[in-house]
Amino acid sequence: SQQGEEDPQALSIQEGENATMNCSYKTSINNLQWYRQNSGRGLVHLILIRSNEREKHSGRLRVTLDTSKKSSSLLITASRAADTASYFCATDGGYGGATNKLIFGTGTLLAVQP
């Protein structure tokens, strides 16, 4: 299986704290993406980082990518109760751009306590 893994599987923090989630994957990639899923809803795209990028920011989100270690991290700063959700990383399987196959990690369930 090419599915990546995320850790921790679950994370509980207080509002205002930072949350860090890690993702490891197995194949070469063109890009890595992070998605969020609220309970009972579809996934929503958060941020995309290309294989030649090392860090990317979007609002309170900061993503890093280390292709030598095949790993990425998502940092959410100053968390809010509304950030409570499952977070997934996804890689494109590194098919050299010939196709598009998003492979998702196992997800991190984040609970932000008010």
Added chain:
Amino acid sequence: DTAVSQTPKYLVTQMGNDKSIKCEQNLGHDTMYWYKQDSKKFLKIMFSYNNKELIINETVPNRFSPKSPDKAHLNLHINSLELGDSAVYFCASSPRQGKAFFGQGTRLTVV
């Protein structure tokens, strides 16, 4: 306007029945997918279509048959439903190597 819409949202059916889930995207994307999310939240790709052509078929039983009448639609037909097919099925679309847009999911319960 809903970017990726799938119907129905809920589907409860008996073992052995045949059912279909429909998906439509109005984003003009070339690639569409079906994913299965199990009770542990694992998201597994089932199929990927690019411009109506099947690109990826991931070890899915042949009871599952996708159909893409045009690049804006990708339907999923399931024959002889089994208890283990109970899951949430997500349709998604994306441009090449870009971010994916997901539908709201179809919660399938086989009884």
